[in-house]
Amino acid sequence: MSVGRAWKFGDDISTDLIAPGRYYHLRSNLPELAKHVLEDARPEFAAEVQTGDFVVGGRNFGKGSSREHAPVIIKLAGAKAVLAKSFARIFYRNCINIGLAAVVVDTDRIDDRDELEIDLERGVVRDRTKGFELKFPPLPSVMARILAEGGLAEYIKNHGDLIIART
């Protein structure tokens, strides 16, 4: 379980907003790139986000490119998880692969700066500021396992292969 503050973003946050193309040259210098994370959506985010905070989006969070740098720098900036009403497919998979929890939940009632408590195993988000709970469905088992092991690179290091049961 983890507790942190919500940083609220709107619908359709693109990977260009998360990791802008004008910082392309910083992609092999991720700590430096992380200083610009979400800069064009909320310029204060990178400097003010605290370790353990949550990024809270609306619909279609992470739309656009396949750049894995986008979830990587959200994680490097200190965010513990991304919550959104829906995610773009590649971004969602990238989050799990790099060990950043991505939670599909109706975020409408969550406001900026609300204090949230998230229990991934039970599938519950509690808004401590407002005193309500939201439930979310568990990840597909393959993704839950990759996330539990810390990401896909760790998973492959542990197993040497994709050991995935057909379902």
Next chain:
Amino acid sequence: MPGQTITEKILSRATGHPVRAGDIDVARVDLAYVQDGTGPLTFRQMEKMGLARAANPSRSVVFIDHSSPPPRKELASDHVYLREFADKTGMVLSDIGEGVCHQVAFEKFVRPWDVVIGADSHTVMGGAMGAFATGMGSTDVAVALGLGKTWLRVPSSWSFHVAGHFGRGVYAKDLILKVIGDIKTDGATYMAMEWGGPAIASMPMTERMVLSNMAIEAGGKCGPQPSDGETRRYLREHGRGADWREIQPDPDAHYERVSQYDVSNLEPMVARPPQEDNVVPVTHPSVKGLRIQQVYLGSCTNARYEDMKVFCDYMKGEKVAKGTRLIVTPASKEAYVRALQEGLFQILLEAGATINSPGCGACPGVHLGVPGDGENVLSTTNRNYVGRMGNPAAFTYLASPATAAATAIYGVITDPRGM
């Protein structure tokens, strides 16, 4: 067993047993690639996993296209790493000047029935070949390169059945913008956007590619199309006739959704900022006559020889309007050489164009055409998000090469049908 969609057929072959939409399985990968923006992270992940080798080196490709040639030392150093890694692992290197990954992959590597995994979202363009082609992040592609396989959920399919004949000045770009405007940027999330019908059957390959290329702009996982006589013609033209195999969906395939389009009355379309689904006809008062400072003819979506030919058919003998600049970036060396040989560069240069070397150019906002504060760009590319072209204070409008040409001539967004 009931019929299968194109996606189910390809993934049944690649997993070794019959699959259905919704199944999770491990599939063999026939082609995997990275580009210079995603490749360095991919290769660092391969090293971290102890997988610094290629399962199929001749079907693993490193494209240097996004910052090509590199405008900064950091990017040049990324290229050094990519070249060394390709050399060490035996992967194929497509270096500066060769062109955009998806375009070059299509010309040289993608085959019908292939499973193609690329570390770039527009990998979906391979669907036009009758392949299952999808974009993934660096770590997924690291696994695909190193192990020659990937895990995935078989997507459900959305059938786009297209009838009618395109009118003069109207193209596949207008159709895909119309579709994205209708279903929105997340309308097809997790789904295969499968194209079919008489208008697709009679469409040249270079136009089909536009439809598959922008599947990701509606959230699609892939944009498969049948492999037919036109596919065979394209492969033969590229010296790869032996790669051709037919693929069609079964007549009783199950589609989650079906949409019918008739292109006969379709108008040229424009996607307004800040995203691809903010679409109106070129005649709409919000775009018609809008002042444009930069016209950009480039990208994997619309910068093939055929796109430059359409553009030049309008531009021949004309000049770019005062106050507007025209930047052209051919999608590949093949497109560049043919445009040069067939006199298109003469037309473009006399009109006042600047021509870049093949690559992604201004599309992803790295270099070679970053717009200034407050400027409007009319672009043949695929995305118009805030900051996409390198400046969050500029505005990008997406359209076809024909609309781009008419706009370059008048300096304002212009309907190409009146010319």
